[in-house]
Amino acid sequence: MQPQTVPPLDTDRMLASGRRTLTIEAQALHALAERLDPTFVDAVRTILGARGRVIVTGVGKSGHIGRKIAATLASTGTPAYFVHAAEAAHGDLGMITPEDVVVAISYSGASDEVLMILPAIKRQGAALIALTGRPDSPLARQSDVHLDVSVREEACPHNIAPTASTTAALAMGDALAIALLEARGFGPEDFARSHPGGALGRKLLTRVADVMRPRPDVPTAPPDVPLTEALLIMSRGGMGMVAAIDADDRPLGIFTDGDLRRAIEQGADLRTETLARRMNPSPKTISPEALAAEAARRMEDARISQMLVVDEGRLVGALHMHDLMRAKVL
Template sequence: MTAPPAVSFDAERVLKLARETFDIEARALLALQARQGDSFVDAVRAMLQCSGRVVVMGMGKSGHVGRKVAATLASTGTPALFVHPAEASHGDLGMVTPGDVVLAISNSGESDELAAILPALKRLGVTLVAMTGRPDSSLASHADITISSAVDQEACPLNLAPTTSTIAQMAVGDALAVALLDARGFREEDFARSHPGGSLGRKLLTHVRDVMRSGDDVPQVPPSTPFVDTMREMTRKGLGATAVLGERGEILGIFTDGDLRRLVEQGRDLRALTAADVMHRSPRRVRSDALAVDAADLMELHRITVLLVVDADDRLVGVINTNDLMRAKVI
């Protein structure tokens, strides 16, 4: 077995090429600003008004970019999917409907696989948007709208490997998504609904009622409860606190582990006390329909670990602590 050829490694050259890559790609992104105009606006308008979906296509590295662009559009309020041009010639063209907008990405604009399906796309009557580095290309000549993703040079020292051009395509795709989400009035809540498994989704979609303890799990005692029985209720429910309720179920106060520590430090005779003697009056509370993240913020602001949960009439309906929020991955 022959040994691999020796490779000369020059650390200074490695860093030099890295910095040059950043410089070339940064200049290319800035140059894209001047290349966008009415065509970009027309493309956004077409995608905004289409009754179907934005179908993104691209081959090779442009295809990889296309998958990301389609995913970004879909997650920001614009229904989109990626269709591989080669597979489209063998049946996947059925995914494209007359109400769609097709975003075809090709730096050269001469991709054989895209060229092969252009007549079929025309027959479907879709709006064809070309994202290309060559406005004189075959793709651009067939397109209804052409967006420029042109770059002056690739970051590759050989000026061959798609590097700067793919960064430009990605940036134009992001610009389309941002313009569209703004035009749609897309909000944080909308983003959360399409990302229910992410941290933002959990924070914006999880309400206090979704994670609070309720029913028999809520520790509560009347104000006349002896101190020992008050502690038993806290221990039984395992929340480190208990609500103190009046005869009509109104909230009179709360007693917590922190209150217990302070009593011990004061040297009080605990056996002679009742819940009314040890409770903290006017406790912090949160509405059950509030976002769980708001409960977390309230706990952090007041440096507490337990909140009583009330309904619109300020009646006790539950309790929530930091462990509940951690289990729900809100904090």
């Protein structure tokens, strides 16, 4: 196959085209916001009052938009899923119950696949919210709540390809999701619980106990050991520190690689020093139940790389900044 020859592009023309598309879509969203009326509140109230789930349906480009709207609803506290209208007519209608709310998307309001399943939805008793660009369309007329997502023009120069209209429908779905989120009091921790693998989930749900080095892996020594012995323990521990503890595992201090550099700079004879004389007697500590994000913040504020984990006065573990990085808390 011969490589395709790409004709030279007119830079100014391409930039003008891109700007025109963005401008038309931005104007469509501005107009949508301006005409938002109490029917939007009716839609929110309908969903809030439902005992079931939100089922989003559509075909073609509207179907793609519907999938994203369903995903956004589900991740912001409103259980939802997408059912393709064509598949619904071939068995998937069984997923819809009388306690559900169906959100049907069709810019024309006349998609055959969507109109075909309306009688079954009505018989089921599920509430119907329609997003169309034509308030007088069959879908709009049969809906319980109609949300007008009409646009003056598509960004397509032929006014054919769904562009501004799909942007408007997507934005209306986002508006519904956020209004519902606020009505439910859905907060960051709720969001994190539905996104445990995401950055926010890791920051809000990961505890110090989940990422710390457990007590057996923490380099420790009694405070009266020679500093040279403490250095060997520190080296074997791989944390750049050694914790000084008493017989009951209570932390008395910490000696880090930074303390070692300072001792050398001060001309200390390491062979005659003890751990007690060179350790920091007021180490930073944190509870194993604290959020790992809190440990990261405190370590950054104090400009330290290690922190002891203490529970009821006893050493139970230790954190290194690298542990937080591996857990992707940082």
